[in-house]
Amino acid sequence: MSGEHIVRSFEQELQRISNLVTQMGGVAEAQVAAAVKAVAKRDVALAAQVTQADQRLDEYEREIDAEAFRLLALRQPMAQDLREIVSALKIAADLERIGDYAANIAKRSLALAQVPVVRPVVGIPRMGKLVEGILKDVLDAYTERDVAKAVSAWERDQELDDLYTSLFREVLTDMMEDPRNITPCTHLLFMAKNLERIGDHATNVAETIHFLVVGEPLAGERPKSDTSSVTVVGAGETPQEMGNP
Known part of the structure; x- marks a missing residue:
């Protein structure tokens, strides 16, 4: 086998992964969008589809893992080629977790559909739209190897x-105003946290893309402003009255 053929074959294997x-x-992108839609539309059938389709992402991750380890063992790649393979492993792991969170949202939407609608539910599609946009951008950035977009x-x-x-x-305010809202609002809290975690995994992918293309970690501290862990809602307060914690 000629050296040129070996190089061409390796490039094809890298492209495949x-x-x-x-x-x-x-x-993963379709799973997130469907899970959010299932919440907004109270669509039990769609939610069930999301939970059942989660195994597809598991299968993809196993296939990527197997292909990556095979290339590492047989090709002993270096520099950019090595980054391509390691990045594929890391991104696949993040995408698998994103799928898990989407399935969790879908499962809770099944329970939420059995109880009366609560006011804060409109916040889930709002968060979902932003998450979907971030996820789409990082996936496009991976395909295009576009660091700026990442x-x-x-x-x-x-x-x-x-x-x-x-x-x-x-959500906390609604729970305090009416104890009957506690059950549906608890589901909303978990859904919102799942979406926030999907965003975190999407930013992991962005960081991996930066490493893949530039060869160095993304400089600077990850922008975070989640203050829910220190949020306190007093009796009779509304979100507009509380100010920053």
Whole structure:
């Protein structure tokens, strides 16, 4: 086998693993969108589809892992080629977790659909739209190897944290105003946290893309502004009256 053929074959193998990651990303993106839609529309059938489809992402991750380890063992790649393979492993792991969180949202939407609608539920589609935008941008950035687009998506994580904190306060207020809201609002809290975590994994992907293309970690501290852990809602307060914690 000639050296040129070996190089061409290796490039094709690297492209295949990149294509698998892109395909997996498309499935993860669709899962998140469907889970959020199931909440907004109280669509039990769609929620069930999301939970059942989660195994597709697991299968993609196993295939990417197997292909990556095979290339590491047989090709002993270096520099950019090594970064391609390691990045595929890391991104696949993040996408698998994103799928898990989407499935969790779908499962809770099944329970939420059995109880009366509560006011803060409108915050889930709002958060979902932002998460979907961030996820789409990082997946496009991976396909295009576009560092600027990846960094732009990375910076939007703070906006998502702000939305999460705002929804967190609104849900707590509703729970305090009417104990009958506790059960549905608890589901909303978990859904909102799942979306916030999906955003975190999307920013992980953005950081991996920066490493893949530039060869160095993304400089600077990840923008975070989730203050839900220190949020306190006093009796009779509304989110507008509380100010910053």
